[in-house]
Amino acid sequence: xxxxxxxxxxxxxxxxxxxxxxxxxxxxxxxxxxxxxxxxxxxxxxxxxxxxxxxxxxxxxxxxxxxxxxxxxxxxxxxxxxxxxxxxxxxxxxxxxxxxxxxxxxxxxxxxxxxxxxxxxxxxxxxxxxxxxxxxxxxxxxxxxxxxxxxxxxxxxxxxxxxxxxxxxxxxxxxxxxxxxxxxxxxxxxxxxxxxxxxxxxxxxxxxxxxxxxxxxxxxxxxxxxxxxxxxxxxxxxxxxxxxxxxxxxxxxxxxxxxxxxxxxxxxxxxxxxxxxxxxxxxxxxxxxxxxxxxxxxxxxxxxxxxxxxxxxxxxxxxxxxxxxxxxxxxxxxxxxxxxxxxxxxxxxxx
Amino acid sequence: xxxxxxxxxxxxxxxxxxxxxxxxxxxxxxxxxxxxxxxxxxxxxxxxxxxxxxxxxxxxxxxxxxxxxxxxxxxxxxxxxxxxxxxxxxxxxxxxxxxxxxxxxxxxxxxxxxxxxxxxxxxxxxxxxxxxxxxxxxxxxxxxxxxxxxxxxxxxxxxxxxxxxxxxxxxxxxxxxxxxxxxxxxxxxxxxxxxxxxxxxxxxxxxxxxxxxxxxxxxxxxxxxxxxxxxxxxxxxxxxxxxxxxxxxxxxxxxxxxxxxxxxxxxxxxxxxxxxxxxxxxxxxxxxxxxxxxxxxxxxxxxxxxxxxxxxxxxxxxxxxxxxxxxxxxxxxxxxxxxxxxxxxxxxxxxxxxxxxxxxxxxxxxxxxxxxxxxxxxxxxxxxxxxxxxxxxxxxxxxxxxxxxxxxxxxxxxxxxxxxxxxxxxxxxxxxxxxxxxxxxxxxxxxxxxxxxxxxxxxxxxxxxxxxxxxxxxxxxxxxxxxxxxxxxxxxxxxxxxxxxxxxxxxxxxxxxxxxxxxxxxxxxxxxxxxxxxxx
Numbered sequence: 001x002x003x004x005x006x007x008x009x010x011x012x013x014x015x016x017x018x019x020x021x022x023x024x025x026x027x028x029x030x031x032x033x034x035x036x037x038x039x040x041x042x043x044x045x046x047x048x049x050x051x052x053x054x055x056x057x058x059x060x061x062x063x064x065x066x067x068x069x070x071x072x073x074x075x076x077x078x079x080x081x082x083x084x085x086x087x088x089x090x091x092x093x094x095x096x097x098x099x100x101x102x103x104x105x106x107x108x109x110x111x112x113x114x115x116x117x118x119x120x121x122x123x124x125x126x127x128x129x130x131x132x133x134x135x136x137x138x139x140x141x142x143x144x145x146x147x148x149x150x151x152x153x154x155x156x157x158x159x160x161x162x163x164x165x166x167x168x169x170x171x172x173x174x175x176x177x178x179x180x181x182x183x184x185x186x187x188x189x190x191x192x193x194x195x196x197x198x199x200x201x202x203x204x205x206x207x208x209x210x211x212x213x214x215x216x217x218x219x220x221x222x223x224x225x226x227x228x229x230x231x232x233x234x235x236x237x238x239x240x241x242x243x244x245x246x247x248x249x250x251x252x253x254x255x256x257x258x259x260x261x262x263x264x265x266x267x268x269x270x271x272x273x274x275x276x277x278x279x280x281x282x283x284x285x286x287x288x289x290x291x292x293x294x295x296x297x298x299x300x301x302x303x304x305x306x307x308x309x310x311x312x313x314x315x316x317x318x319x320x321x322x323x324x325x326x327x328x329x330x331x332x333x334x335x336x337x338x339x340x341x342x343x344x345x346x347x348x349x350x351x
Numbered sequence: 352x353x354x355x356x357x358x359x360x361x362x363x364x365x366x367x368x369x370x371x372x373x374x375x376x377x378x379x380x381x382x383x384x385x386x387x388x389x390x391x392x393x394x395x396x397x398x399x400x401x402x403x404x405x406x407x408x409x410x411x412x413x414x415x416x417x418x419x420x421x422x423x424x425x426x427x428x429x430x431x432x433x434x435x436x437x438x439x440x441x442x443x444x445x446x447x448x449x450x451x452x453x454x455x456x457x458x459x460x461x462x463x464x465x466x467x468x469x470x471x472x473x474x475x476x477x478x479x480x481x482x483x484x485x486x487x488x489x490x491x492x493x494x495x496x497x498x499x500x501x502x503x504x505x506x507x508x509x510x511x512x513x514x515x516x517x518x519x520x521x522x523x524x525x526x527x528x529x530x531x532x533x534x535x536x537x538x539x540x541x542x543x544x545x546x547x548x549x550x551x552x553x554x555x556x557x558x559x560x561x562x563x564x565x566x567x568x569x570x571x572x573x574x575x576x577x578x579x580x581x582x583x584x585x586x587x588x589x590x591x592x593x594x595x596x597x598x599x600x601x602x603x604x605x606x607x608x609x610x611x612x613x614x615x616x617x618x619x620x621x622x623x624x625x626x627x628x629x630x631x632x633x634x635x636x637x638x639x640x641x642x643x644x645x646x647x648x649x650x651x652x653x654x655x656x657x658x659x660x661x662x663x664x665x666x667x668x669x670x671x672x673x674x675x676x677x678x679x680x681x682x683x684x685x686x687x688x689x690x691x692x693x694x695x696x697x698x699x700x701x702x703x704x705x706x707x708x709x710x711x712x713x714x715x716x717x718x719x720x721x722x723x724x725x726x727x728x729x730x731x732x733x734x735x736x737x738x739x740x741x742x743x744x745x746x747x748x749x750x751x752x753x754x755x756x757x758x759x760x761x762x763x764x765x766x767x768x769x770x771x772x773x774x775x776x777x778x779x780x781x782x783x784x785x786x787x788x789x790x791x792x793x794x795x796x797x798x799x800x801x802x803x804x805x806x807x808x809x810x811x812x813x814x815x816x817x818x819x820x821x822x823x824x825x826x827x828x829x830x831x832x833x834x835x836x837x838x839x840x841x842x843x844x845x846x847x848x849x850x851x852x853x854x855x856x857x858x859x860x861x862x863x864x865x866x867x868x869x870x871x872x873x874x875x876x877x878x879x880x881x882x883x884x885x886x887x
Contacts, residue, residue: 137799161384190783191800192377208796222724224650224658226643227786229528230356230378231652241664253727254356254654260377262786262797269794270664274626276639277668288637293669300636301683303619307591313571317581317590320541321597322530325648325660327693328673329539330547330701332596335677338565339686343552343575344590347541348598349533
């Protein structure tokens, strides 16, 4: 007989590999959480995921609770809701959670929990201004929005193992720090942006395209990174034709959501005003002039034909591109072999 | 790569040689570091004590260009101490005696003399490798960019065959490809000797298959030229037209002065590109191309995975996809090609003509109707549409060619070694914050982090020459000279200078030596002789 757990009156079988939070979510029962992330596992820090378990006196954190046979869990008793409200109110108290202004409005896990719990006005407000850390090239840190969930720290230390972020100070002064509490731009941070991807709120934002789009205005397109040969899977968040941000695709091989600085931030080149937009032909005086496609392509084809007839096909050689798509390289070698008639086709294969 | 990135995290031991993943393949470095946290061992051989070298259980600071001697030394210990995998060799390999004869002439003491790695360390590496199985060997351009590049590569596979580290997960010989689609461009037959799928141009049956598919009577059988030979044929007019697609040869090839002389002598150069580059200065016709994000298509990664690339925007102005440009030239030369999209090219041509991709179709890597982009790419070989793709090659020691072939390999020094006039060794590569000649990264804000080239030098040399960190120095070789800022770092041993080729000013390729591996024609970017001078 399979072991079972009862959550909110419904019975589910389990195999012992998943937590109560995971079982509940897989079965459509919403338990809020802020520090838990599928890639990081249980952290038991935020205590927003507390549930009531029959036979246990205190509330349990569902993200770290392993089920036992015939366990009975209640996810939304009055006691649970009151506890969650208190936790969230305390999180709201410490900072500047101004959704109206925030880039993560609509894609914020704290906002989702506040909405779910129906907290219209925060219970406590502490007027404490916290300085933005604007020192890094691509990442903006807003400690006023930080809820100390620790996801960025787990990501930095365990996922990408760059080991820059940690908690500093104590008690109510606890804060996320870079190295020995220096500005991010002066730290050993390499701007991979793993922390930004894992942040459940707007405490870590991308400086590129700040306030250019709300999350619901973007469409998400999966593609492959144009840099090294690892082949990381990217999720582009696009508004119109503009990439607003780049995320690693969670759960996708080979990067499982992780990226490097080039993959995450190296995309603006496609929008550069330097882009070539028209065929160009060099005049006898050495200057380039604009031309239409027909003229430029006819010139190339005629020159190739002339050279083939005068010197044979091996007097033409070509180098393909190691960055462009497979189909481009395929067509180029097909042009050289089947049309021009030479195997003089190569690319920087060995470098 | 024989194996896959997904296997990194469960690896028991890594042997990394000539690869600085932290900078050139950062996400792969994360996977290595995650494995270390789970208890994996790490052996690093590299002239530079880079970030992963600092985390290594055993670090071998080998001299530039000594890889074969060093690897032979390790194999010598495996043989003399009887630590190799006899069963694997008997069942799966051939030509073992040749290997044995060669490596017996490389006792660790001799390997030490050449490589600078203490004999004791070489013994320790051999014993550690023999004790932990399987081991994952990874390399990058530190192995290939030598006049003995092919020999270096074969030495790494000798070592892995000797240890029986092939044909299983978390093992293998794993070259990490430098660019996003080097693997794919090779796979597609952008090589002078093979059609798509590594089918030889010299094979009659293969030739007939392609001739029929492409609707032509004949196809050339003679293998073509490789890049350095193409360029050398420009001044002599043996090659009169040179078509350069998306490569910035004027900055990326060794010995820029020489390269530009070759390009400048060309009768007719056509460039497809997305920007003006140092190379388009030499072009007679420049054709504006669609960039990444402006067309559908596929890239093939180091682990042989064919991944989808998707369009999110139109190309600017009149820029067109490259496949379309080639198709239009073909049309003007009397050939009508049917395929009219990347999807048609892949589904109707590539996967039909190349057996290794027969099972890969856009529909399989695109995802289902409800979640159109949820699928991972497929890894070749993937011979039919029910095949799940191949995570690792040579399963159970069954090699693609039949038996794994050992080769006895002698060490040869770099073409140019240090002397009294040029007493430093220059080695080159890529840095984290830029990519190649910066055509993309310079236009994406990365100059903010790394605004100029540096010459990385050791503390000892800096002290001796009175050079402060950040001070301008002059680095010169027999081919050129650059003024560049010194970066004094503990990564560099005395006698070595390390530079990249990201910036036109201070580009290492003003200095590098245009000599090549005789077979692969890969340039010796990793070794030449230079001198270092303090300025003012």
